[in-house]
Amino acid sequence: MSHPDAAAAFLADPARAAWHDAALWHVRERRDAAAGAVPGWEALRERAAAVRRYALAHLADHLEAFERQATALGARVHFARDAAEHNALVLEILRGAGAKRVVKSKSMLTEECGLNAHLARAGIDVVDTDLGERIVQLREEPPSHIVMPAIHLRRAEVGALFHERLGAPAGASDPAALAETARRHLRAAFLRADAGITGANFLLADTGGVVVCTNEGNADLGTALPRLHVVCAGIEKVLPRAEDLPVFLRLLARSATGQPITAYTSHFHGPRPGAEMHVVLVDNGRSALLADPALRDALACIRCGACLNTCPVYRRSGGHSYGTPVAGPIGAVLAAARDPVRHASLPFASTLCGSCRDVCPVKIDLPRQLVALREAVRARRGDGPAVRLGVRLAAALLARPRLAEAAGALARRALALVPEPLWRRTPWGRARARPPLPRRSFRALYRGRRE
Amino acid sequence: MRVALFVPCYVDQLWPEVGLATVEVLERAGVEVAFPKAPACCGQPFANAGHAAEAARLGRRFAEAFAGFEHVVGPSASCVAAVRELAHLGGAAAALAPRVRELCEFLVDVLGVASWPGRFPRRVGLHPGCHGLRGLGLARPSERMDAPFDKVAGLLASLEGVELVAPARPDECCGFGGTFALREADVSVRMGLDRLAAHEAAGAEVVTSVDPSCLLHLRGLAERRGSPLRAMHVAEILAGREPPP
Numbered sequence: 001m002s003h004p005d006a007a008a009a010f011l012a013d014p015a016r017a018a019w020h021d022a023a024l025w026h027v028r029e030r031r032d033a034a035a036g037a038v039p040g041w042e043a044l045r046e047r048a049a050a051v052r053r054y055a056l057a058h059l060a061d062h063l064e065a066f067e068r069q070a071t072a073l074g075a076r077v078h079f080a081r082d083a084a085e086h087n088a089l090v091l092e093i094l095r096g097a098g099a100k101r102v103v104k105s106k107s108m109l110t111e112e113c114g115l116n117a118h119l120a121r122a123g124i125d126v127v128d129t130d131l132g133e134r135i136v137q138l139r140e141e142p143p144s145h146i147v148m149p150a151i152h153l154r155r156a157e158v159g160a161l162f163h164e165r166l167g168a169p170a171g172a173s174d175p176a177a178l179a180e181t182a183r184r185h186l187r188a189a190f191l192r193a194d195a196g197i198t199g200a201n202f203l204l205a206d207t208g209g210v211v212v213c214t215n216e217g218n219a220d221l222g223t224a225l226p227r228l229h230v231v232c233a234g235i236e237k238v239l240p241r242a243e244d245l246p247v248f249l250r251l252l253a254r255s256a257t258g259q260p261i262t263a264y265t266s267h268f269h270g271p272r273p274g275a276e277m278h279v280v281l282v283d284n285g286r287s288a289l290l291a292d293p294a295l296r297d298a299l300a301c302i303r304c305g306a307c308l309n310t311c312p313v314y315r316r317s318g319g320h321s322y323g324t325p326v327a328g329p330i331g332a333v334l335a336a337a338r339d340p341v342r343h344a345s346l347p348f349a350s351t352l353c354g355s356c357r358d359v360c361p362v363k364i365d366l367p368r369q370l371v372a373l374r375e376a377v378r379a380r381r382g383d384g385p386a387v388r389l390g391v392r393l394a395a396a397l398l399a400r401p402r403l404a405e406a407a408g409a410l411a412r413r414a415l416a417l418v419p420e421p422l423w424r425r426t427p428w429g430r431a432r433a434r435p436p437l438p439r440r441s442f443r444a445l446y447r448g449r450r451e
Numbered sequence: 452m453r454v455a456l457f458v459p460c461y462v463d464q465l466w467p468e469v470g471l472a473t474v475e476v477l478e479r480a481g482v483e484v485a486f487p488k489a490p491a492c493c494g495q496p497f498a499n500a501g502h503a504a505e506a507a508r509l510g511r512r513f514a515e516a517f518a519g520f521e522h523v524v525g526p527s528a529s530c531v532a533a534v535r536e537l538a539h540l541g542g543a544a545a546a547l548a549p550r551v552r553e554l555c556e557f558l559v560d561v562l563g564v565a566s567w568p569g570r571f572p573r574r575v576g577l578h579p580g581c582h583g584l585r586g587l588g589l590a591r592p593s594e595r596m597d598a599p600f601d602k603v604a605g606l607l608a609s610l611e612g613v614e615l616v617a618p619a620r621p622d623e624c625c626g627f628g629g630t631f632a633l634r635e636a637d638v639s640v641r642m643g644l645d646r647l648a649a650h651e652a653a654g655a656e657v658v659t660s661v662d663p664s665c666l667l668h669l670r671g672l673a674e675r676r677g678s679p680l681r682a683m684h685v686a687e688i689l690a691g692r693e694p695p696p
Binding site: 428 | 458460462463464465466467468469470471474486488489490491492494497498499500501502503505508509512581582584585586592593594595596597620623624626627628629630631632633634635636637638639640641642643644645667668670671672674675
């Protein structure tokens, strides 16, 4: 489904749409308050942007350094070309350790690769342990937001789901009661797991460390109990130096939710004694993105979700309207860069208002990338003959002031003659009155004024 | 000082009063206004829709028409921002980019106008318009943490009797977005109605902007809903016009 159609379906329930918009705007306000409380916030963004660009400019070197350091710490580092290789590798690692029950903390990469479905087909039970992720997993739907996966659901809907799937009492919508149900349910999963999968927020090239930020402590719990820890991460996650990390930890949670820092920042430096740690580094189109000068900056993203929260289109169309693992402006860029034909409507799902560029902690120029992708979509799909002709005609007309004036006068008169019921069936006229249609254009009036 | 007037195609066709008000404001500010024969359009709609070749062709011809002028001034922030973006074409376009300014920007930055003589005893809501706000830097966007400023609000606030009201989410996009208004009509309309509601709730009688495209969208929505809110361009207010009935 194209974005406009999915957005129309979302907006068909105005109360839900208004609530979704308000909920995410509230997060944006919390972000503003948190950012405003940090002296030199803009300088911090500048710094983060520079570090990420440096990391990407020397990505191969940093990855090799990370591999060296992590290996020296006793972890095993694997490289996967694409989603299929990643999924196969993870399955092989799990099978090698005889793991059948897996707990997984939040990882957008495994969403991107479709890991859960792959493991399920192989008879492995995967439980997402991030509360929001678990909710959407139980509902068998994708997350609608990278930081708040179940932000599209209301508490009562979560209560109904827990009643149906987890045996909680009917009609519960009290957050504390819902959290208690989830805690009991997840605690059992943690205790019987034989492997823990986590994502990674940052990979530290100079120490071989893996840093995971969560609010629920589920990455710690999921890796502290089982003997096997598998980290799944995109190759772009690497930071050159551990010393760079504080810049990002200051920016990440404030940009994401307005918290000064996530409740847990877990550092993994090699396996704990008697345990195994594997790091699977995935390309899956990232090298191609890195090779594209117009789009490579998208790899600087630290997945804070601030561009989603501020995006007036995302807030009013919902994460699922994008039909991609990552929604919002950054999701539109990543998806359309990968497959401009399949995701042809996404670069156009933006007014180019630019708020995403200004909230982004690493200063990705998302509007510029969206415009570049509009061109890419056109280049790949081609225009129909009608569009081609129309664009050429319009461009030729507008280049010639006299012709444009005559055509404009005609068009104004024609527009005035369109019967109202017909006008109300046009995309502009459905909710908007006709624009003013003056008898004389500015040019004509200006000439009159001079004479 | 002589200034070339840049009246974008849609203002020329749909809202000529904005062009006339711009001329009056400039003349009252003591500059001589010229209106060179230029292509009707700077090419922005083509650039934003992904038609780079047409945009470049129009942009070059547009820039050549203004080659002889030290200052080019227009009443549409998004078009001015688009002309600045033409710099990448080099030649006349690159030379034009730093000389083109939005009306209020020109008054404040070039002429050094700090207050505007006039009276407008109304409650006014200012819609910043994203391209003026972030493209031209006419004010500090709400998500930025540097020191706040607002060039357009400064001029408006200097009018006698005016009351600037503060809508919630003061600089949220109105949803016009060029072809977005048609391609994504449902989201566009929802965004516009939300902006109208915010201005109405703040008690505005008039919503104003330096972007006539945003205003045409908001005005169309307001008119259809029978809202008492009136849309006026900032140039009309500075020129001393009354709100439409």
